[in-house]
Amino acid sequence: MSSSPVDHQADLLALARAGDLAAFSQLMEELQPRLLGQALAFCSDSQRAQDLVQETMIAAWKSLPRFDGSCRVFTWLYVILLRQHQRALGWFSRRLPLATLEQQAAAQRFEPATSGGPEEGGVAEAELLRAMLTALPARHREVVRLRFYADASETEIAAVLGIPPGTVKSRLHSALTKLRRMKEKVNRLRGAAH
Amino acid sequence: MSTPTPDDDQSMRDALQRDAARVSEPAFDAALHYETMRRVRALAETKSATPRWHLAPTLTAAAAVVALSALIALWPHSSAPTKPREVVTSLAPRTAAPRASLLAYQAAANDGDAALLALLDRDASTLLPASSPLFNATLP
Numbered sequence: 472m473s474s475s476p477v478d479h480q481a482d483l484l485a486l487a488r489a490g491d492l493a494a495f496s497q498l499m500e501e502l503q504p505r506l507l508g509q510a511l512a513f514c515s516d517s518q519r520a521q522d523l524v525q526e527t528m529i530a531a532w533k534s535l536p537r538f539d540g541s542c543r544v545f546t547w548l549y550v551i552l553l554r555q556h557q558r559a560l561g562w563f564s565r566r567l568p569l570a571t572l573e574q575q576a577a578a579q580r581f582e583p584a585t586s587g588g589p590e591e592g593g594v595a596e597a598e599l600l601r602a603m604l605t606a607l608p609a610r611h612r613e614v615v616r617l618r619f620y621a622d623a624s625e626t627e628i629a630a631v632l633g634i635p636p637g638t639v640k641s642r643l644h645s646a647l648t649k650l651r652r653m654k655e656k657v658n659r660l661r662g663a664a665h
Numbered sequence: 666m667s668t669p670t671p672d673d674d675q676s677m678r679d680a681l682q683r684d685a686a687r688v689s690e691p692a693f694d695a696a697l698h699y700e701t702m703r704r705v706r707a708l709a710e711t712k713s714a715t716p717r718w719h720l721a722p723t724l725t726a727a728a729a730v731v732a733l734s735a736l737i738a739l740w741p742h743s744s745a746p747t748k749p750r751e752v753v754t755s756l757a758p759r760t761a762a763p764r765a766s767l768l769a770y771q772a773a774a775n776d777g778d779a780a781l782l783a784l785l786d787r788d789a790s791t792l793l794p795a796s797s798p799l800f801n802a803t804l805p
Contacts, residue, residue, distance in 0.1 A: 490709075492702075492705065492706060492709060495705065496698075496702050496705075499698065499701065499702070500693065500698055503693055503694065503697070503698055504690040504691055504692065504693050504694075505690050507690070507691050507694065507697075508688050508689055508690040508691055509688060511688075511691065512688045521694065521697050524697065524701075525697060525700065525701045525704070528701045528705065529701065529704055529705060529708065532705045532708065532709070533708070593683075593687075596680070597683075597684050597687055600680055600681065600684050601684070615681065618681075619678075619681040619682055619684075619685045620681075620684075620685045620688065622685070644674065647674045647677045647678065648673075648674070650677050650681075651673050651674070651676070651677050654677070
């Protein structure tokens with residue numbers, strides 16, 4: 472008998488793969504809130520986030536036969552969610568011009584955490600971080616989101632993306648370096664604006 | 666330019682983990698789930714009800730692609746340059762016997778019809794193949 476939620480989901484997945492719609496429905500029901508939360512985090516529009524989740528689940532049903540169970544169901548769904556989001560945005564999802572980020576910083580949209588209360592500062596920092604994530608190349612952004620937002624291990628990311636674990640490590644390192652440089656640049660612009 | 670240290674990456678890691686912890690899970694959306702499953706069911710029913718003849722266009726297209734590929738693959742062989750043909754410098758074969766002169770024809774005519782026809786046959790055989798029906802046809 473399955474004990475952990477992951478095993479329980481794996482059992483449901485096995486049934487769904489055999490064509491059991493009720494099992495698929497139960498699986499999606501369990502994962503929907505977490506998936507919707509993630510969709511809201513990068514859409515910020517609830518209607519678009521709902522559409523995204525719906526398209527993700529339909530795409531998951533279509534590609535069930537191709538899923539080999541090498542990672543958790545949520546990780547697999549999260550990759551579909553990211554790809555659906557990227558496809559919906561088209562070219563603009565590939566790279567938000569860094570200039571936009573810099574202009575926003577120069578216009579003091581991203582106030583330093585010390586200017587308001589701790590909560591306000593945290594929100595501004597989160598907004599800045601998400602804007603910087605959008606400015607990353609898609610292959611770097613994907614790895615960062617999977618590692619930190621979907622809580623996937625490097626091995627799991629390698630399996631779900633079909634790339635060697637070494638590539639995951641190097642992409643993650645490159646992404647973190649780029650994020651750090653972007654943050655330094657934004658901080659310099661903030662300093663110049665004050 | 667300063668050399669990055671592991672601590673630099675760690676600060677970004679911490680920031681990302683803090684942001685990930687901020688992502689909240691909304692309540693289960695029953696309407697969204699119902700609509701999603703309605704579409705999935707419709708998809709599943711369509712898939713199971715798809716008759717086999719729907720595969721026909723796909724198979725035809727695949728066959729056409731295979732045929733086209735084979736044609737392209739074989740094309741260079743059929744159009745490969747062959748040994749250049751010898752340039753024909755003259756219509757008559759070089760080894761052919763010289764045709765009879767007017768004097769020879771007059772002499773043959775004096776000798777009779779048989780001799781004349783034999784001479785004509787010999788000259789004609791240098792221009793026409795021996796298998797030509799002309800040589801088998803009876804004279805009127």
